[in-house]
Amino acid sequence: xxxxxxxxxxxxxxxxxxxxxxxxxxxxxxxxxxxxxxxxxxxxxxxxxxxxxxxxxxxxxxxxxxxxxxxxxxxxxxxxxxxxxxxxxxxxxxxxxxxxxxxxxxxxxxxxxxxxxxxxxxxxxx
Numbered sequence: 245x246x247x248x249x250x251x252x253x254x255x256x257x258x259x260x261x262x263x264x265x266x267x268x269x270x271x272x273x274x275x276x277x278x279x280x281x282x283x284x285x286x287x288x289x290x291x292x293x294x295x296x297x298x299x300x301x302x303x304x305x306x307x308x309x310x311x312x313x314x315x316x317x318x319x320x321x322x323x324x325x326x327x328x329x330x331x332x333x334x335x336x337x338x339x340x341x342x343x344x345x346x347x348x349x350x351x352x353x354x355x356x357x358x359x360x361x362x363x364x365x366x367x368x369x370x
Contacts, residue, residue, distance in 0.1 A: 248310055252305075252331045276310065278314065280308055281309060283306055285303075289302075307336075
């Protein structure tokens with residue numbers, strides 16, 4: 245099973261009943277042997293250009309584990325799904341993510357050390 249990120253742009257008129265459209269896309273993924281590990285709803289955003297006469301769309305990002313041979317099937321089904329106006333399936337760069345997390349941890353550790361030194365200085369002044 246490979247990890248993928250699927251960015252789905254839903255039609256803006258679905259803002260009221262988005263649950264039905266998201267469950268349909270989630271069913272497409274699970275029916276093709278995938279499992280959704282994380283869902284991130286960005287809400288309604290303005291598009292850079294009009295797509296299917298819509299100036300905005302609802303952005304939902306899915307983190308998915310999916311067999312490589314079923315990616316084409318998911319793409320084919322999403323192409324004909326009425327609620328989806330655009331989608332993009334990508335493989336995340338796991339090395340870059342790990343490197344960013346490590347850098348974040350080092351930065352937090354350095355900030356904690358600076359905080360300890362500052363509090364030690366305050367105690368000595370008293």
